Amino acid sequence: MSGKRKEIALQVNISTQELWEEMLSSKGLTVVDVYQGWCGPCKPVVSLFQKMRIEVGLDLLHFALAEADCLDVLEKYRGRCEPTFLFYAIKDEALSEEEERVSHGKDGGEDADVASSEKACTLAIIKPDAVGHGKTDEIIMKIQEAGFDILMSEERTMTEAEMRLFYQHRAGEEAFEKLVHHMCSGPSHLLILTRTEDTEDVATAWRALMGPCDPHVARREQPDSLRAQYGTEVPFNAVHGSRDAEDARRELALLFPSVTFADHVPEASLDPEEGVVLPSPEDVH
Incomplete structure (x- = not known):
């Protein structure tokens, strides 16, 4: 026709x-x-x-x-x-x-800083359980008080396709479906974090602030951590963080595909024959 x-x-x-x-x-x-x-x-x-x-x-x-x-x-x-x-x-x-x-990916003057940032960055997610309980602003305040700078902040509801790809390294685990369902159950708050000091270790610093994955363990071992204060049980543990710099690269590329970081992809703007490889993390979040 x-x-x-x-x-x-x-x-x-x-x-x-x-x-x-x-x-x-x-x-x-x-x-x-x-x-x-x-x-x-x-x-x-x-x-x-x-x-x-x-x-x-x-x-x-x-x-x-x-x-x-x-x-x-x-x-x-x-x-x-x-x-x-x-x-x-x-x-x-x-x-x-x-x-x-x-x-x-953002209106206003800050987008140029994000797109050309030379600081080490990591991904932070305030999960649907914490957002649903109205704890977003409180958690963000604690993040800033701990010395983190927020380069980008965005609230959105994840799709199932996004989360299956995001957690693909955990696809064989028994709790995989429950984790994907939870992350798609309501709005999450996504943050791109950096630090004025110790920028090369921002992912480790963020994971230390989050505390152990299991909120019960967190309350016993790190009672001041975010998961101890706001989490209930796995996977309802309030926050997510990239395991390390390579994990941050993969996760940021997936959830913020139109934002580039000089420290993550230095070769991308210099050599058209080179691209960015997204590695699969070996650890759990």
């Missing part, structure tokens, strides 16, 4: 060097799922990509697939058994001021 609109593919398949170079010239942010032929692309992330495309638009955000064995430029990623995503950002000088704000 001539009146039927042709559907645009969500992820472009890059199978030749020519297509790869064409991708590198695309204005905006391109997320490349580098997969192995024996296992195929990462399917759980597709619904998340679809949601992001609807929210941001096709002009600024692109998704692509590339089999590691098909391109010489991806040789170093061959044989990997964990999901690998590469991020390529090319600024369009003709972008309007409105599009600039969208691409940085």
Whole structure:
């Protein structure tokens, strides 16, 4: 039928060097799922990509697939058994001021500081149980009193697709479904944290403030910690934090895909042949 609109593919398949170079010239942010032929692309992330495309638009955000064995430029990623995503950002000088704000993910003057931050950053989440009990402002105040700077703050309800990808390293655990359900049960408050001092150890400092994962243990061993004060039981333990710098890189890229950090991705702005690899953490949160 001539009146039927042709559907645009969500992820472009890059199978030749020519297509790869064409991708590198695309204005905006391109997320490349580098997969192995024996296992195929990462399917759980597709619904998340679809949601992001609807929210941001096709002009600024692109998704692509590339089999590691098909391109010489991806040789170093061959044989990997964990999901690998590469991020390529090319600024369009003709972008309007409105599009600039969208691409940085935040209105106002602070977005430039976030996008070009040279400080070490980590992710903090005030979970739905604490948000639902009205403890967000109280917890944020304690975070600031502990010496953390908040680069970005956002409240939103996570999707199931986001949380399944976020906690994919725990998919084999008995409590996985309960954890995913809880994190999608209501609004969470997401924070990007840094510190004026000891910036290289911000993830460790944040985890120390949170306390042990189990609130019962936290109340016994670290009664002043956030989980001791606001958590009830696992997974209703009030807050989440990245395990270390690599874990923070993965989690921030997933939940804040349009924000870049100089300390996390120094090579991304210097070498178009390099991207950002998202490692799979080995620890629990």
